[in-house]
Amino acid sequence: MKKSALLTPIALISVIVLVAGCWLRPYVPPVGFDSNEAVYVMNGGSETISIIDIEEDTTYNDVTLTGRWPNQILLHDGKIYCVNSGANSISIYNAASFEEESPILLGNGQNPMEILITDDDILYVSCMISNSVLRIDLATKAVTDTITVGISPAGIVESNSKIYVTNTAVDASYAYGQGSVSILDAEAGTLLKTINTNMNPQDIAVDALGNIHVLCTGNYYSIFASLQVIDAGGDSITHTIEIGTSAGVLHIDKQNNKGYCGAWGKGCVVYSTESKTILNNAFLGKGGTGITSDNEGNIWISDFSSNKVYKCDASGTAIDSFIVGGGPQSLIYHNDR
Numbered sequence: 008m009k010k011s012a013l014l015t016p017i018a019l020i021s022v023i024v025l026v027a028g029c030w031l032r033p034y035v036p037p038v039g040f041d042s043n044e045a046v047y048v049m050n051g052g053s054e055t056i057s058i059i060d061i062e063e064d065t066t067y068n069d070v071t072l073t074g075r076w077p078n079q080i081l082l083h084d085g086k087i088y089c090v091n092s093g094a095n096s097i098s099i100y101n102a103a104s105f106e107e108e109s110p111i112l113l114g115n116g117q118n119p120m121e122i123l124i125t126d127d128d129i130l131y132v133s134c135m136i137s138n139s140v141l142r143i144d145l146a147t148k149a150v151t152d153t154i155t156v157g158i159s160p161a162g163i164v165e166s167n168s169k170i171y172v173t174n175t176a177v178d179a180s181y182a183y184g185q186g187s188v189s190i191l192d193a194e195a196g197t198l199l200k201t202i203n204t205n206m207n208p209q210d211i212a213v214d215a216l217g218n219i220h221v222l223c224t225g226n227y228y229s230i231f232a233s234l235q236v237i238d239a240g241g242d243s244i245t246h247t248i249e250i251g252t253s254a255g256v257l258h259i260d261k262q263n264n265k266g267y268c269g270a271w272g273k274g275c276v277v278y279s280t281e282s283k284t285i286l287n288n289a290f291l292g293k294g295g296t297g298i299t300s301d302n303e304g305n306i307w308i309s310d311f312s313s314n315k316v317y318k319c320d321a322s323g324t325a326i327d328s329f330i331v332g333g334g335p336q337s338l339i340y341h342n343d344r
Contacts, residue, residue: 042058042060042061042062042063042341043062044062044341044342045058045059045060045061045340046058046299046301046307046316046338046339046340046341047087047339048297048331048332048335049073049079049080049089049297049336049338050073050314050331050332050333050334050335050336051296051311051333051334051335051337052311052335053069053332053333054072054074054075055068055071055332056071056073056080056087056105057069057070057331057332057335058070059329066329066330066331068331069332070105071100073089073098074089074091074093074094074098074110075092075094076091076094077089077090077091077092077336077337078090078091078092078121078336079120079121079122080337080339081122081124082339082341085101085102085103086099086102087099087101087102088122090132092118092135095112095115095117095119096112096113096119097110097111097119097130098110099111109148113132113134113141113150114150116136116137117134117135117136117137117139118134118136119134119135119141120133120135120160120161120163121161121162122163123164124145125165125193127194128144128146129144129145129196130142130144130145131163131170131191132163133156133160133161133162133163133172133173134160135160135175136159137153138155138156138157138158138174139153139154139160140156140163140170140172140189141153142196152196154196154197156189156191157172157187157189158175158184159177160172160173160174160189161173161174161210162209162210163211164213166213166217166218167239168193169192169239169242171188171190171191171211171219171221171237172189172190172211173188173204173208173209173210173211174187174188174189175207177207183206183207183226185203186203186204186207186208186223187203188201188202188221188237189201190202190242202237202244204221204223204244205223205225205235206223206224206230207223207224207225207226208221208222208223208224209222209224210257211257212257213239213259214259214264214266215261215264215280216239217239218236218237218238218239218245218280219236219237219239220259220266220280221234221235221236221237222250222255222256223235224254224255227253231250231252232249232250232251232253232255233248233250234246234250234257234268236283246283248278248283248284250276250285252270252273252288253270254269254270254295255269255270255271256268256269256295256296256297257269257298258298258299258300259280260300260304260306262300262304263300263321264279264280264281265278265279266278267290267298267300267306269294269296269298269308271295272293272312273293273295274289274290274292274294274295275290275291275308275323276288276290287323289323290306291317291323293308293313294308294315294317295308295309296311296334296335296336297335297338300340301340301342304320305318305319305320305326306318306319306320306323307319307338307340309331309336309337311334311335311336314330314331314332314333314334314335315328315329316331316335316338317329
């Protein structure tokens, strides 16, 4: 198990201050930190970001604070973007110095869930409460358009110049209506089509061929998760795979054509994105709040309850673990070698 780099007096002071109800600036890596290979970790419990430096075999914990109720991180063009559902904002940090620049403020009543950034530096964010997707100019940080989609949108991806948004259709009483995926024109930001799906579509990912995979979680007790594949050419559902548990997190390893469906506390179900068949329904057996893969085919899985990120080989065997911040969730693998 890797040891955190937080075994310093600064870390002890930070813990004491946190317990007292306020924060000092957390420990940060050396100025100019620029690892060629690392995993960035969003900690939903402590509302911080940690970094597992794979090159240096070092974990830097709580390098910066996020906003309230962080939901997703994204690495783009030397910057870290963090979606803050409770703060209705997107925090932005320099990926080397971790200095925070002015955030993108979305306004009240949005509850942002996930973002994507196009090649034209247009940011799209799904907003669960307002049933909309906001289109934002990164240069000005201004909302340039509001696109109405389905009820309670969550996951969002881009493929073939189109944007796909999952609509969970959950209401205030946690009842689920008709799930769907809204398809938008990425350039114009206009709604093209809506496709009905199975119950509670949450996460979404793109495979090596550009097809869209939608993880429909179900209602957690009588209807369990299924995976539906949308053909990017015709925008229609071509396959449905029964997952058999209430998975809510999806990651696709395009290099090895595998999909990983994560369930809190249960690990992952693995399937082939080519044959659309289940390969392993008992992957790791823990974690599942966030998943990513590296260039060597290893799988990284966050475990919210133990404050750890596990590194597993392709067979599902844990080969290392890393103590990170409180309640790790969203993971991003970075390699520029």
